Amino acid sequence: MPRLTYGRAGFLRRIRMSHDNSLFVVVEGKVTDRYFIEKLCSAEQTVGRAGYEIYMVEQISDENGQVSGGKDAVLALFDYCKAEGKLAQKNSGGSRSVAFVVDRDSDNITGGKRRSPHVLYTYYADSEAHAFADGxxxxxxxxxxxxxxxxxxxxxxxxxxxxxxxxxxxxxxxxxxxxxxxxxxxxxxxxxxxxxxxxxxxxxxxxxxxxxxxxxxxxxxxxxxxxxxxxxxxxxxxxxxxxxxxxxxxxxxxxxxxxxxxxxxxxxxxxxxxxxxxxxxxxxxxxxxxxxxxxFLDVDAQGSMYIRKKLVGLAA
Structure with a gap:
């Protein structure tokens, strides 16, 4: 089980040294987000075989040693990993990828989405809205x-x-x-x-x-x-x-x-x-x-499948 907190560089080292898991998922919230992604990951055989770990962004401090939650913190970590060229890595165990899951909020209408396969937006406005739509x-x-x-x-x-x-x-x-x-x-x-x-x-x-x-x-x-x-x-x-x-x-x-x-x-x-x-x-x-x-989420519903397919793409 991963320790409670990492610095950004330590988080990337954790990924580089991992031999059991190929997909590392970072979520923004602590109410339903981690459980939501766990249900979706465990529903996919490809992801399960590859192995995965799920982190709340609050477990990863920034370069000043500060921790925070929310969408901005997840996207800031994405920017850091991208700048370091570490969104995807390889070690003796194979390929390792990082996924950053954030609430879509209004971005489907107002714009501003990050165009990267490593940034996964919820299909509905947020993970809680997924629960109401498909639970x-x-x-x-x-x-x-x-x-x-x-x-x-x-x-x-x-x-x-x-x-x-x-x-x-x-x-x-x-x-x-x-x-x-x-x-x-x-x-x-x-x-x-x-x-x-x-x-x-x-x-x-x-x-x-x-x-x-x-x-x-x-x-x-x-x-x-x-x-x-x-x-x-x-x-x-x-x-x-x-x-x-x-x-x-x-x-x-x-x-x-x-x-x-x-x-x-x-x-x-x-x-x-x-x-x-x-x-x-x-x-x-x-x-x-x-x-x-x-x-009681239907993991085969449209909203769930939208994210599952993206997770598979990163784990495969």
Missing amino acids: DLVKALQPAASLDKATAVEVVNSLGNWSEKLADDWRPWIEQCYLAKALRSRTWVGLGAAHSLVHSGAMRRELDSQKLAAAKAAVRDTSLYSGVKYDRIEKMVLDKIDRVYAAGRGRELLKGKWLAAQLTELIESSFNDPRQRVAWDNEHLRNMIAKFLMS
Whole structure:
């Protein structure tokens, strides 16, 4: 088992000296990312035969001895390994490769993806969103909410296509979040928010025209661009989002934390008996549902296969 932390140079030495494993995967988060990639790696015989190790980026300090998590830290490590010419190495045991797995976030719409086979972006916005897209909700709700199977089935059936509806209801907010990223706006509008800030009412589904106007103004007024360039970027982003929705794929734009919070509120509202709500531990569900969904992830689903194929390409 690898030791807890390495310096960057030490990490590369670890790879060079390895005789048992060929693929070294670095992930950005510690909530679901490592388990997510473990499930995908273990599902591929090619990767399993090659051998693999999975590291959180916080296990690898930078050249100043500092450790940090997140997407920027993973990409900084990628840049270092690329500059050192060590994205792929060979030793007496064969080829050794490094994979850097990061959240796609808005990059499919706003641009900025690193064009390297060693940088693997999630198919959905993040690993938690993968869990909501491809996890078995009936099975996950039973341990997460302490429900019997019959009640879990009843609850899930009552939800219908809840994530698609959320994407439709929150489209104005999603558009502004993606625009803020593409336009490099320094504002309160963005994917980091816990929920839509332009909706109010029950479960934040009622669009507030004044809040939406304020969000649009904030994105525009704090953007690094203006004039023709601003208009061009705005049109490009909105056109791309429109194509995603036209293809019926709006839920692919949702962050995992949005899905967790909204699912929790939807389930709570489905309990008609006030006594059920008293016994309902919504905080636990909101914090744990993505983890339980990941336990019941369909590793053969489209989103999972998208990453599995890239892992195989590096391990082969």
